[in-house]
Amino acid sequence: MAFSAFATGTAQEQAPRRKSRIALLLLLPGILYLVLFFLVPLVSLVITSLQSPSALGDIGQYQTGFEWQNYVTSITQYGDQILRSFSYAVLATVFALIFSYPLAYFIGVKARPWPLLQNLMLVLVIAPFFISFLLRTLAWKSLLSDESGFVTGLKALSLLAPDAHVTGTPVAVVFGLTYNFIPFMTLPLYAALERLDTRYLEAGSDLYAHPFTVFRTVTIPLSMPGIVSGVLLTFIPAAGDYVNASREFLGGTGTSMIGNVIESNFLVLLNYPAAASLSIILMVVILAIVTVYVRRSGTEDLL
Amino acid sequence: MTVQEGLAIASAVDTPKKSRGPRMRFSLGSWLLPVYTALALVFLLIPIAYTFIFSFNDSIKSNISWRGFTLNNWINVCNAQDVCSAFGNSILIGITATVIATTLGTMIAIALVRYRFRFRSAISLLLFLPMATPEVVLGAGLAAEFLGAGVEKGLVTIIIAHTMFCISFVVVTVKARVSSLDPALEEAGRDLYGSPAQVFWRITFPLLLPGIIAAALLSFALSFDDFIITNFNSGSATTFPKFVYIAASRGIPAEANVIASAVFLIAIVLVVSQQISAAARRKRLERVG
Numbered sequence A: 001m002a003f004s005a006f007a008t009g010t011a012q013e014q015a016p017r018r019k020s021r022i023a024l025l026l027l028l029p030g031i032l033y034l035v036l037f038f039l040v041p042l043v044s045l046v047i048t049s050l051q052s053p054s055a056l057g058d059i060g061q062y063q064t065g066f067e068w069q070n071y072v073t074s075i076t077q078y079g080d081q082i083l084r085s086f087s088y089a090v091l092a093t094v095f096a097l098i099f100s101y102p103l104a105y106f107i108g109v110k111a112r113p114w115p116l117l118q119n120l121m122l123v124l125v126i127a128p129f130f131i132s133f134l135l136r137t138l139a140w141k142s143l144l145s146d147e148s149g150f151v152t153g154l155k156a157l158s159l160l161a162p163d164a165h166v167t168g169t170p171v172a173v174v175f176g177l178t179y180n181f182i183p184f185m186t187l188p189l190y191a192a193l194e195r196l197d198t199r200y201l202e203a204g205s206d207l208y209a210h211p212f213t214v215f216r217t218v219t220i221p222l223s224m225p226g227i228v229s230g231v232l233l234t235f236i237p238a239a240g241d242y243v244n245a246s247r248e249f250l251g252g253t254g255t256s257m258i259g260n261v262i263e264s265n266f267l268v269l270l271n272y273p274a275a276a277s278l279s280i281i282l283m284v285v286i287l288a289i290v291t292v293y294v295r296r297s298g299t300e301d302l303l
Numbered sequence B: 001m002t003v004q005e006g007l008a009i010a011s012a013v014d015t016p017k018k019s020r021g022p023r024m025r026f027s028l029g030s031w032l033l034p035v036y037t038a039l040a041l042v043f044l045l046i047p048i049a050y051t052f053i054f055s056f057n058d059s060i061k062s063n064i065s066w067r068g069f070t071l072n073n074w075i076n077v078c079n080a081q082d083v084c085s086a087f088g089n090s091i092l093i094g095i096t097a098t099v100i101a102t103t104l105g106t107m108i109a110i111a112l113v114r115y116r117f118r119f120r121s122a123i124s125l126l127l128f129l130p131m132a133t134p135e136v137v138l139g140a141g142l143a144a145e146f147l148g149a150g151v152e153k154g155l156v157t158i159i160i161a162h163t164m165f166c167i168s169f170v171v172v173t174v175k176a177r178v179s180s181l182d183p184a185l186e187e188a189g190r191d192l193y194g195s196p197a198q199v200f201w202r203i204t205f206p207l208l209l210p211g212i213i214a215a216a217l218l219s220f221a222l223s224f225d226d227f228i229i230t231n232f233n234s235g236s237a238t239t240f241p242k243f244v245y246i247a248a249s250r251g252i253p254a255e256a257n258v259i260a261s262a263v264f265l266i267a268i269v270l271v272v273s274q275q276i277s278a279a280a281r282r283k284r285l286e287r288v289g
Helices: A002-014 A020-049 A069-077 A079-110 A115-130 A133-143 A149-156 A170-194 A198-206 A211-222 A224-240 A258-268 A272-296 B002-018 B023-056 B083-114 B120-132 B135-149 B155-179 B183-191 B196-225 B228-233 B240-248 B254-288
Strands: none
Touching: A020 A272, A020 B083, A020 B120, A020 B135, A020 B155, A069 A079, A069 A272, A079 A115, A079 A170, A079 A224, A079 A258, A079 A272, A079 B023, A115 A170, A115 B023, A115 B196, A115 B254, A133 A170, A133 B023, A133 B240, A133 B254, A170 A224, A170 B023, A198 A211, A211 A224, A224 A258, A224 A272, A224 B135, A258 A272, A258 B135, A258 B228, A272 B120, A272 B135, B023 B254, B083 B120, B083 B155, B083 B196, B083 B240, B083 B254, B120 B155, B135 B155, B135 B228, B155 B196, B155 B228, B183 B196, B228 B240, B240 B254
């Protein structure tokens, strides 16, 4: 860790104090683009979230207003979906971490003598990215459907009640979220573990520490930056996802998340203020969680 | 390499000391992790195998139950209505957004590493935030902006949206490459009276190229597979993921599996062959060294 901090330090120092006019020219187009299509949209979300229905009462017509009430309505009306989003996302993140850590450890530490194998295994980890996210999820829907071998097998073994389903349940949604975001967890974990100096682990065992103690007191802290970025890269998209939870995919009537409500309010019901206030709520809660989490895990330099 | 090998040998020698249980448990412990890794990788590939296998299904309308093997879906991919035009749109959007995002992002990355300027932390925050914002918020925000400005949604608005979320990823990828660049190489160019433009195009740019290519591939992949942001900003235009989403309720045609499988195979062949040639190059260098 100390080494990488040193490396970025020198990179900063390399930067000569050259004409800032060139820097401005290099920065301006991209930054303007982000201001126009990232910041302004956030502002227009805030404005939209405070709009009130137009005086004429047409559907989808709103006028600029200052309706703080929209937020109260959204929270009371969609409290369940908001809570569900964050609990599903937390569960998916925890499962993805448990699934990915041993995998990343094997690829990043144990497989070091074989670099080609390491890279090929990494390709397999990111392979799901090469096939459509939606088709992957639909494949799981078929594989977990009531007629599938997996579910009939579980029922034959009496592990599942005869009238039970897997698809359409929270279990399926959390499973889908976990599956879809595993590569986002594995890659940063791998990046951190690949740089892990195994001499520290040897030092631990030379001092007669139990392997588990070495793992808990050496490996985990050294791979913390990877854990933090993996958790963020999994949690943020999982909390905002609405594909897994939607009824055409792995969800059912009782699994809709905040993303589903934003989508239906924006694109179907044309209730823009509700969709906008829900988006702002989602964004604020996520930023709050991310800030607290990053502070507490002591890796502020990530931001 | 030699240090790593030494460490590997050292740790191999050390392992029996570490295990305290009887011999049986030691061998089980050393097999557990590789076996788990193999099973985990197989698990990750299950839906891909499913999609691939069902691209050969002799399906009529919905492609859910297996009805027999056929090559028809692969031969007449464009038979399914709209699937090919949606795919074409995705390619067009992917390429356009990639070109714009890679250009803008590379310029920012160079500026961030090579120059000092004010508002540096504000700019870093502006680059970080789009990656920390859930897609549904990015999508709804842009859609609210387009709605307020009275812009009609279509291919152009999709390209605008995709470029926006790709820029930050390009900056992160290229920045790593710029920081690892040895400034002595450019200095040498300047010492030999190269003009700034010559130094940039003959030295800096070729050295940055692997990073720029990686960033472009990442952008294209992100754009090609994006559904959530697209759904908010597409209007009546269709992309491949949107086609799948709409078709999901009435059954996905097997032709969609064909397109996804073909894209997958092309991507995997490209990546694997690149890895193998890189490994061969490493071997050659080792021999020379």
